[in-house]
Each structure stands twice: as structure tokens, then as C-alpha cells.
Amino acid sequence: MNFELTRIAPTPSGYLHLGNAYSFLLTKALAQKHGAKILLRIDDLDRDRYRSEYVQDIFDTLDFLEIQIDQGPKNLLDMESTWSQVHRLPIYTEALEQLKQKRLTFACTCTRSQILQIDPTGVYLGQCLDRRLSLDREQVAWRINTLDADFLQFQEYPKQAKSSILPEEATCYVVRKKDGLPAYQLCSLIDDLHFGVDLIVRGQDLYPSTLAQLDLARLLGKDAFAQTTFYHHPLLKSLDQKKLSKSAGSNSIQTLREEGKTLADLFLLLGKSLGLKEELRSFEEFNQSLAL
Numbered sequence: 001m002n003f004e005l006t007r008i009a010p011t012p013s014g015y016l017h018l019g020n021a022y023s024f025l026l027t028k029a030l031a032q033k034h035g036a037k038i039l040l041r042i043d044d045l046d047r048d049r050y051r052s053e054y055v056q057d058i059f060d061t062l063d064f065l066e067i068q069i070d071q072g073p074k075n076l077l078d079m080e081s082t083w084s085q086v087h088r089l090p091i092y093t094e095a096l097e098q099l100k101q102k103r104l105t106f107a108c109t110c111t112r113s114q115i116l117q118i119d120p121t122g123v124y125l126g127q128c129l130d131r132r133l134s135l136d137r138e139q140v141a142w143r144i145n146t147l148d149a150d151f152l153q154f155q156e157y158p159k160q161a162k163s164s165i166l167p168e169e170a171t172c173y174v175v176r177k178k179d180g181l182p183a184y185q186l187c188s189l190i191d192d193l194h195f196g197v198d199l200i201v202r203g204q205d206l207y208p209s210t211l212a213q214l215d216l217a218r219l220l221g222k223d224a225f226a227q228t229t230f231y232h233h234p235l236l237k238s239l240d241q242k243k244l245s246k247s248a249g250s251n252s253i254q255t256l257r258e259e260g261k262t263l264a265d266l267f268l269l270l271g272k273s274l275g276l277k278e279e280l281r282s283f284e285e286f287n288q289s290l291a292l
Helices: 018-034 052-065 076-083 085-101 112-118 184-195 204-220 223-227 253-258 263-273 283-289
Strands: 005-008 037-040 105-108 141-144 152-156 160-164 174-176 199-203 229-233
Touching: 005 018, 005 184, 005 199, 018 037, 018 052, 018 199, 018 229, 018 253, 018 263, 018 283, 052 076, 052 253, 052 263, 085 105, 085 141, 085 174, 085 184, 085 204, 105 174, 141 204, 152 204, 152 223, 174 184, 184 204, 184 223, 199 204, 204 223, 204 229, 253 263, 263 283
Parallel strands: 005 037, 152 229, 199 229
Antiparallel strands: 105 141, 141 174, 152 160
């Protein structure tokens, strides 16, 4: 079983942490096993959270982890001048227009706090569906009407055909934000199709996003996306069993580098976080510990 291209797709909204390193190293291991090249795709269209120092941290972290990138930006300047998602806005806009023409979207003015007031779990219940607001109105998000969504077929690594319906978390997912920019689900799908990615490695927390993107691909007539293979890995937690998050704290790769820690030290931390009995000190040992 061979793949052509997989990708590492971080968001420059904070300093990368041990959980990111785990996902990146899993991607490297799978790429090596199946002869795939690795694309670096930095999801930078959230301009409110974008910071150049976070982009630089991505390159520094990849160097520290000794992960070679086959396609994508080589440095911050290359990223901003050539590879930024800003340069792909025309193909995102084309997809949005296609959804609009097919009358698959509806406008929504709900804020996060309003959604939480209606449902404390944060699940959106389609409250703007019947309001029939204009898509051209200012400060409205474009959502997909998923109330009649069908079963979705996809491939789970290594060779498991799966079928699922959209989970509650992905109900009426957003494809255009209130600021007029395309949203994550649309950008991620269009980018993976644009570059020809056929193996997607992501955390289990993004499983709802996988299904939303499969549904969106179906609506756009992008049948090839259903042939993509997905690997949803468990989330890495800190030693105190708390979920890792981007920060400049003790879990960040930047802090480890500044403290003079080596790559062997990082693998040691990874092994402990994974609850392994044997100590990890190298990528080879990490690779051998995986049941891939």
C-alpha cells in the first residue's frame, strides 16, 4: 500500500507543543512506511490570531524534530510570499460561489455566546435556517444545511472502509466566516484537493471535521476526496493527564529548545506521555513502538 502525498498542516496561532510533535512524527513514520512525500501546509487564514513568530516556530520545530519537508514553504519569507493561504483565496471563493449558486448555504448571525445559551454543549441547532437572511448581508456566517445529510463513506487507515453520519459537533458547519473569509472546513478540503493529498493524519478531536469535509466534498462534486485515507490518532496528554494546548509554557517545543533539551529528551517525554514501559530516545525507537 503506497501513498503519494501526506501533509503537516499546523495553524500559526500559538507555539507548538508536544502533542503537535507527536502528530508530526506519526506523519513522518507513515510517510516513510508508505513512500509518501510530505507537504507543509500552514493554515494561516485566521488573520486575527496569525503571528509571524508562530510561523517561525513551525520551521524551528520541524528542524528540531529532523522532519524533512518535500513540498511547501522553506522559511517565513517563502511562506508569506508564495505559500500563504491568502494566495489561494480565488479557489476558495470559487467553491463558495458554487455552494451559493446551488442554494446549499444559509446566513447565520448567531454568536458563540448565543449558541451556548440555547445549548450548553455548544452544538448549533440550525436556529437561523428559517430566518432566510440574505447571504450578502454584512457580518453573517455562511453555514451548510446538513439536516438532510446522508451517510458518508470513507477510508480509515490502513484499509478499513467506514460509513458514518455527521456528528452533532459538525451540524450546519460554517464555510464562510462573518469577516467574509472562507472557514477552516472549506479551506482544508480545497487545499488537500489542490495539492493532491491522499493520506491525512490528524487527531481524533478532528474526526467531526473529517466528516464535515467529506460532506462538503460531496456537495461540491469532489468525489476524489472520498478516496483519501484518514488516520485519526489518539490525543497526547501531559503527564498530569490534562489536554495539551498551544502556549509558551512547559509543554511547548520552544521552551524545550530554550532549556537546552535535545531530540532524545523529547522522545523520552513522548514515551512517558504515551505510557510506554520502555524509554524512547530516537525516532527509530519511536517508530518501532507504533502499531502501524
